Amino acid sequence: MKVWGVSVSYYTGKLEAYLRYKGIAYDMEHPFAKQKHIREHAGAVQVPIVERPDGRWMSDSTPIIQQLESEYPSRSVMPSDPVVRFIALLIEDYGDEWLWRSAMHYRWSYDHDRELLSRILADEVTTHLRLPRFVRRRMVKKRQHTLFVKRDGVTKDTWDHVEAGFFNAMRGMLSMLENRPYLLGDTPSIADIGMMGPMLRHFGQDPTPAAIMRNDWPAIAEWVARVWNAHRTAGETSLLDTVPDDAAPLLKEIAETHLVQLRENALAYSKDKKQFEMNVQGCAYKNMPVSRYRVYCLERLREEFANLGEDDQRKVKALLPQDEYVLIWDSSVEANSGYDVERAAPFNKGINVLETG
Template sequence: MIVYGCKISYYTGKLETYLRYRSIDYQVLPTVGNEQTLIAETGVVQMPVVQDNRGRWMTDTTPIIAQLESEQSAASIYPLCPLMNIIALLIEDYADEWLWRPAMHFRWSYRVSRQYAAEVLYDELIRDNPNRYIPRFIALRILKARQYFGFVQGDGVNKQSRGHADSTYSKSLELLEAIFKQRPFILGNTPTIADVGLMGPMFRHFSQDPVPAEIMRETAPNVFEWVARMWNSKAGDKTPDLLTEPDAMLISLLREISETHLAQLQQNAKAWSDGKNRFELNIQGSTYSNAPSSRYRVWCLEELQRAWASLNAANQAQLKAVLTAAEAAIIWNQENFKLSNYDSERKAPFNRAICVFGDGIPPR
């Protein structure tokens, strides 16, 4: 399997964690220099894009992992309990779409972290590419400016919201630390899609970038240990013994997810429906000014709503009982938002993909 990505890429790290867990051999190649092929085969240049050993092209880690998992005969990383499965999917979505914002902030707002990341990107994607070569000092300036203005300031993180971007990471560590003091993985003794999803932000960003890594080591050593445990986990090591209903620690995490991620999905869907490229994103009393709207995140909300609709009445009642924050109602109170019309034929990960933001960077 060929994985087009990068060794500090958020979603490449998530996918690699899964591939290692399933002992699937893969090779990582850079996206830079392969753009024409990626666009021709998938419609996008993003990390990661995959060509498997049968020649199939796939994009977007969420459907990629779901597809690969459907081809496995061993115990699934998707919980058999319907209630815990939708909770695991919600945690994955939170990791993919909410923690992305503080992860990019910590990487590109802090000098030591952005210097580290820019140098890794240069060495991996530019230095040895004769068609893309730029002198190192110039390339580092360009990379740091592009990433900061695109993915930090361009994603609504400014003087007013920076404090919340800092604290939402700290809060995630606090909530996960409580869980990992009690058990090795989010839902029990073996990894689920919740753990794999959280490896996106927690591995290649928060545990590797200098500033958030120091915070993790000092304040959440059990989370730091979990990152290594996930990277070293292999399927079949243990028979799954997972929660069948959320405990108090998990319910606390779900409240945070509701107040941040589900609030974001609701406000984004409204902005998308209103035809806005940017909107004021209000999260837990903080405002991310000029946050970009995203068609892809409308689809993420639709996917959560589909998962809700697939539950029986008893499981729906159970989920409502644990998702008590007002923001969670967006999952079952399907407001009249404009549809994303993305992947309407249900072909993902084999469909023509779209980026989270237009051509990949939040619109100016």
Template sequence: LAKVREQQYRSNLRAVRGTRKLNVIVYGASVSYYTGKLETYLRYRGIDYERRSPYPEAKRLAQGVGCIQHPILEDDDGRLMTDTSPILLHLEKEYADNPILPDDPVMRFIALLIEDYADEWLWRPAMHYRWSYDHDRELLSRILADELLAHLKMPRFFRIRMVKKRQRTGFVINDGVTAETWDHVEQGYHNILALMSGVLERRPFLLGSKPSIADFGLMGPMLRHFGQDPTPAEIMRDTAPAVYEWVARMWHIPSSHQQGDWLTDPTDLQRLLQEIVETHLAQLKANALAYASGSKKFSMKVQGCTYQKLPVSRYRVYCLEILRENFASLDESSQSELKTLLGAEAELLWSDKVCAESDYDRERAAPFNRAINVFEDGVPK
């Protein structure tokens, strides 16, 4: 029945669209990590959209998708979607002849792994630079207070103060950024800049001559945080101009780049994959083990740096489940190639040693399911 309904929906949508572009509403902030990722994709596909704050319509949106998080997408038939990864994959059904997922199964898995790393690991340094540095914090708190909270009947200075306190306390102090981890958090940003710069010297996009879901994933942190916030943007301009250029290229991709070739040999991605294994997969493993034990906090050691009292994320257990499902769906030859590329430290992608079940979206209905926050109450405590 669900399949029949989906087919009917696609048929109705094509009838509504005809030859015009799809018009959608994106509920999110102009400086939002994941909203930037989604907007980049919509621009690439030529889908017209209007961006709005979700909070004036918070009750309706929460009833529709389960929780308020940026972005929420409203289709032109009124359907609501949330969570950018499944949103992109859902919208891709309209573009089967020119997908953002590589045909080769190994490269496709790598693209999805890079996207997940961009979504979940780079979040911490992105929030750190935004809320730990005075100049960035003062600028962004004003933007968010004016853009998202103008409907609240309270003085502007109070709205600004409220934003600063919530964001810095929740996403910096309570997410493991301390005097002991500060340098490692920032090194993660420098590492990805160097790794991307090396790749972009050889081709215009990460996995070939056209963008993949890996590129769109990295636009989350690179566009709205690292590329715009004063401190990380200066670092990017000074040390990684090729990445700065790539951000602009992704935001305005000419039609000539909608056709192109995929990379077939992932050898030159080895260092990037190693960084992902050492950081993102290490965090997913520690988080999953803590969730399975019923813990609310966990500690982990990443590249020699110890993080303590990190908030356990049920959603990130789900992220690991999706990666494991994608790996399990591969043929034996592709699995073998990836095991060699990623190494033994990545065994949580194929081993049963890390056993945790999120019990989230069991029907795999995303982006139309009842969503949950990355952290239980939306902000780490």
């Protein structure tokens, strides 16, 4: 199978971590010289995109992984216990959507990181443009900083809180990793794969956060390498059948951050707004871009919860006592993205998380 992706991409890294662990062979190609061709088959050119040998195309890392799990059941990353599975998917969603802002901030707000990554991306995503390399680098820096930092709520007033998101994520993970090699067992789960999005290609490789991780949180750096090498070291699936108590700090952080963003974004989307405000752990974010895709994320979480039996739903509620989690089982906040109503994902036409998505 062919993966259209970028070597420093958040979600490409997530998918690669999964494919490596499962032993699924793939070839990587950069997509941007073939944008028209890819858009015809996959919708948005938002990496990773998978082109299959049978001619079908898949987009969006989460449904891609769920589809591949059905085709490659060995070494499953999905916990068999329904409650553990729900918590694992919740952690994956947090890794996908909340930590994105912190990851992009470190990459594009710090000079050394910005200079390094603009060189890499200029060589991987803009070579089809007949412009000097220094011009292409300047274009990359301006676009990425404008779209994913300035327009995504990172200001002098939110700067410290954005960076605290990185620290709090590692603190919550460390609580779990002190007791086992992976977040929810002796082998990687979808929770580990989801957290590899930010932790591998951004926090673990970009100069500024990678130095912080190595020096102050070496156990997280070790975990990143462990997941990346799990195809060599981990055996058949060995995941917990109950959610451990040591997950509580991370689940509290998810409630106070990711669930607040999902709620305020969905409220704004239901009122056809283009921007919204949110107060997260006492930090006020203003002029945030509304994301249709993140409404879809909330829909998915609600659907996963609704599919649980009554006893399992009670167990989930007991594990998630924070008021913010009511959003998942109380539909008073409308969540109707209108995306993938045919339930065709990952074979549908994808949309952007931000921009016109």
